[in-house]
Amino acid sequence: MNKSFLKFLTDFGPLAIFFFYYYDNNKDLSVAIPPLIVATLISLIIVWIFEKKIPPMPLISGILITFFGGLTIYFKDPVFIYIKPTIINILFALVLLFGKYFSKEPILKRIIGNSILISDLGWEILNKRWIIFFFGLALLNEIIWRTQSEEFWVNFKVWGMLPITIIFTAFQIGLINKYKTNE
Secondary structure (H helix, E strand, O other): OOHHHHHHHHHHHHHHHHHHHHHHOOOOHHHHHHHHHHHHHHHHHHHHHHHOOOOHHHHHHHHHHHHHHHHHHHHOOOHHHHHHHHHHHHHHHHHHHHHHHOOOOOHHHHHHOOOOOEOHHHHHHHHHHHHHHHHHHHHHHHHHHHHOOHHHHHHHHHHHHHHHHHHHHHOOHHHHHHOEOOO
């Protein structure tokens, strides 16, 4: 199986299943969350079978989806699933922020350093930008779920966060080009 197709399928398959069950069942989170949890766990198993490892980000996300989705179902309270993106983004920001105390180089460089060749100063700036971005995305999620309808939040989660992340990433190309090295 093509590796990029597998990544796409395991990343977006559970989300598509969630979206289908949410809209096919009168916008009911309690119906959409169990298939999301099952699809997420299946996608992690598929990644394990083909890759013989599960990357940290999908693993953490899968654990949090299962945990917060389970809390939402058990307590019949959607607030748990609403705060999951906030917690994930804060965790990512904190890992990048405090990673420098556990490593000589920015954690971001350790995660994606082989695919981007930039100077140490470039990595420092890029790391700081991602820290701010993750904290900003967490704050935005909090504002959305606290002030908008559930349906708006679901659509924002699916159709808002990904484009925001893609646009933010695209804006980093100038920084990457400025600090590019030939190592």
